[in-house]
Amino acid sequence: MNAKPTFAPELFIPNGITDISFYEKAFGAIELRRFSNDDGTVHVSELSINGTIFHLHEQTQHSHAFSPAKLGATTVIIGLFVDDVHAVVKQAELAGAKIVSPIQDYDYGYRQATVIDPFGHQWQLQMVI
Template identity: 35%
Template sequence: MTTTKQTTVTNPIPEEYKGGVPYLNVHDAKAALAFYREAFGADVRIEIPRQGDKIAHAEFRIGAAVFMLRDEYPEYRFRSPRTIGGTPVNLLVFVPDVEAFAERAIAAGASVIRPVEMQFHGDLQVELEDPFGHSWFFTSRVAHMDETELKETAAAVNL
């Protein structure tokens, strides 16, 4: 019998998970992790297999942003964009150089939904779709705006 050493938890919210953590369901988790490594420079931290050639749980980072990922589990209603016919969620990650980031991602197979463009909110931004159906916004802050400025620039573009 194997025993595991348990330690007392002093902080119930781990530092690396202070905010919400998107949990992506995909139709091929191994391929998705390989794509995220190549296209987005993802650092895969954990990869837990399940029966067959599937992944039960994986964790990766793009910069400081944390994501979790798994293969679909239809029995638990964990469905991928391929299964549901699209995604109702857009993921947003700030990166230091959105233009270089987008070039690498596109070269690796990401589809451009909206090209790199300056946005009314002061960010240079691109929208990409990965080969697994997830929508990603990558952005670099160019100009900081307070709430009044954001409302004015939004009104100017007729949002």
């Protein structure tokens, strides 16, 4: 089998989260499956944005991965190519994102903006211009 490699980032979120609707509202994500804890909080959620899969996973004490809120920083910015940066940034802001870097055209041919989601993950929304 020669499967094409794909990335499926796993974003860590704080424990006790039940509402992950930000991703649906901001980016049109669809939740494909969820594994909940006994109290109904999210353990793992698999989501798709236009066929691209990513996961949300609660922090566990046995993991060396932390949510940005726990770490106080992030080591990764998720790049998301979209058809209309202006529309998606507005949609993300209305859903609860904080704009870190406003929309700007760069000489390398991209229009980009960076937002932080409610769990501290940074998303670079971009398009080729």
